[in-house]
Amino acid sequence: MVLVDRKCKIIHHSQVGPEVYVLGIDAVDVAKHALPGQFVMIGVRGKSAFDPLLRRPFSIAWTDHVKGMIFIFYRVVGRGTRLLSEYMPGTGLELLGPLGRGFSLEVSGRRILVGGGLGIAPIIFLYKWIKASGASATCILGARTGDELLGALKASDISLEDVIITTEDGSLGKKGLVTGPLAKCLDHIGGDATIQACGPAPMLKAVSNLSNHKVRLLEVSLESYMACGIGLCLGCAHKKRGDSEEYVHICKDGPVFDARDVVL
Amino acid sequence: MGEIRELSDINLEVSLGPIRLKNPVMLASGTCGYGRELTPHLDLNSIGAVVVKGISLEPRPGNPPPRIFETPCGLLNAIGLENVGVKAFLTEKLPWLKDQGISTVVNILGNSVEEYKRLCSILSEESQSILAIEINVSCPNVKAGGVAFGRTPEGTYEVVRHVVEVTEIPIIVKLSPNVTDITSIAQAAQDAGAHAISLINTILAMAIDIEKKRPLLGNTFGGLSGPAIKPIALRMVWEAHRAVDIPVIGIGGISTWKDAVEFLMAGASAIQIGTATLVEPGSAKKILDGLTRFMRQKGYREVEALWID
Structure with missing residues (x-):
């Protein structure tokens, strides 16, 4: 297991939508060992030593083995991501990773990938991984607007024709949510299919409801506030499915879970 | 000759009563798991001691999320003392620490004097592999937890007096800052027979989600840690050191070596690193x-030469 904790340089940083950015970081060893669904913790402290205090978790959106880079895809949602968006190429960022348990890579039967919003990041990584291994999958990606999806797809070298796209404003692909195309897909498959999904909580719940009893396995990637990212603080608890009061920890047990094991 | 004459023969060892440390830097409970989680990032044998996650008689699931929230220069947490329970600790966690020869301090928590006593008795069976027991009389997170004891000198005295009777393992009492007068609590711990005190635990605090119009943490209240609380912690260590004769372990927002020096100058004999490990594991x-x-x-x-008289 390779685990890096050091300063890594920003190589690429571009805005691809309103408040949405793609960030490419020079981290050859992380790029080499990262698996789809894994994440990194990135320090966003600038010159101020302790503010913001904590590193932020980001899914790895894809890797580039030739250039030795990893890419993340993020939206400005708070102080940390605002600061991050102002960093220029050449800046060093504290990077810890790759972390967590990712998606199952070997699955039997048909495979459907579903990504919504920023949740498209690990789905893009997984899709590229599957393609590179010579296998195939149906990939459904959704966003609010077309801009951010187009930017991410362009940066990650995924052809628009290869994926099914939905946007809430109808500016790209089908108007609506990812559950539309997913429902259609599910009408035409046998029971031996796997869905692997990442996106906002309501999307994951809808995907789970739609796929109930129709697929062999549904894997979901969850998110949470995190302090350490390595299982020290137990801060990223998420309720297990069942009557007992038990929790999983997203950073260590996940972020990818069998949907049967967690409350969605 | 340079301007600064460097010493080569400094002694970093410290004695906290019967507790011997190879150096004064310890890892604080709740920020280093059960030790093993940190091994890719830190050689645990290079530091003074590891204080493992607080242990209770029975396993605890912890609080509902959200459990953590970042504040300016600080971290608000309400983990809820989630832990595997003493039985699993002894069978699954301690053997590894023992094998590695890591100086291990076991932090414990209970809902009654009886529970603290039972925990100490159980841990006494492994006294060879436990350097000290740190009694949490201060964690503010669980409603029925240690709060009541650490809030008053009488409560603190009660717990400590009973645990020192049932175990040979040295006792450190971890004090809560959420009190009117830290010196009276520190003295109560000393009078009851504690071998050392450690302070401060987190400061009771909260945050509100203004969009949802409700407290941000699942438990409403949480404990504040990190650089934001350092000046408060430092003041309390200063006060406690001057109120008691037993050694004081300084805790609270230590993030740099300069912070550590400040705590040692205030009168601490050792220090614990907490939130800083979460930010940067090494x-x-x-x-x-x-x-x-x-x-x-x-x-x-030597370390205690740093004390301000």
Whole structure:
């Protein structure tokens, strides 16, 4: 297991939508060992030593083995991501990773990938991984607007024709949510299919409801506030499915879970 | 000859009563798991001691999320003392620490004097592999938890007096800052027979989600840690050191070696690194190295020479 904790340089940083950015970081060893669904913790402290205090978790959106880079895809949602968006190429960022348990890579039967919003990041990584291994999958990606999806797809070298796209404003692909195309897909498959999904909580719940009893396995990637990212603080608890009061920890047990094991 | 004459023979060892540490840098409970989780990032044998996650008689699931929230220069947490319970600790966690020869302090918590006593009795069976027991009388997170004891001198005295009777393992009492007068609590711990005190635990605090119009943490209240609380912690360590004769372990927002020096100058004999480990898992080693360098350069031959009289 390779685990890096050091300063890594920003190589690429571009805005691809309103408040949405793609960030490419020079981290050859992380790029080499990262698996789809894994994440990194990135320090966003600038010159101020302790503010913001904590590193932020980001899914790895894809890797580039030739250039030795990893890419993340993020939206400005708070102080940390605002600061991050102002960093220029050449800046060093504290990077810890790759972390967590990712998606199952070997699955039997048909495979459907579903990504919504920023949740498209690990789905893009997984899709590229599957393609590179010579296998195939149906990939459904959704966003609010077309801009951010187009930017991410362009940066990650995924052809628009290869994926099914939905946007809430109808500016790209089908108007609506990812559950539309997913429902259609599910009408035409046998029971031996796997869905692997990442996106906002309501999307994951809808995907789970739609796929109930129709697929062999549904894997979901969850998110949470995190302090350490390595299982020290137990801060990223998420309720297990069942009557007992038990929790999983997203950073260590996940972020990818069998949907049967967690409350969605 | 340079301007600064560096010392080569400084002694980093400290004795907290019967507790011997190879150096004064410890890892604080709740921020280093059960030790093993940190091994890719830190050589646990290079530091003074590891204080493992607080242990209760029975396993605890912890609080509903959200459990953590970042505040300016601080971390608000309401983990809820989630832990595997003493039985699993002894069978699954302690053997590894023992095998590695890691100086291990076991933090414990209970809902009654009886529970603290039972925990100490059970841990006494492994007294060879436990350097000390740290009694949490202060964690503010669980409603029925240790709060009641640590809030008053009487409550603190009650717990400590009983645990020192049932175990040979040295006792450290971890004090809560959420009290009117830290010196009376520190004295109560000393009077009851504690071998050392550690302070401060987190400061009771909260945050509100203004969009949802409700408290941000699942438990409403949480404990504040990190650089934001350092000046408060430092003041309390200063006060406690001057109120008791037993050694004081300084805790509270220590993030750099300079912070560590401040706590030692305030009168601490050792320090614990907490939130800084969550931010950067290798922090403790950097702090130890910086402290060592400072002592050499300034000519402090031993840790307690840093004390301000």
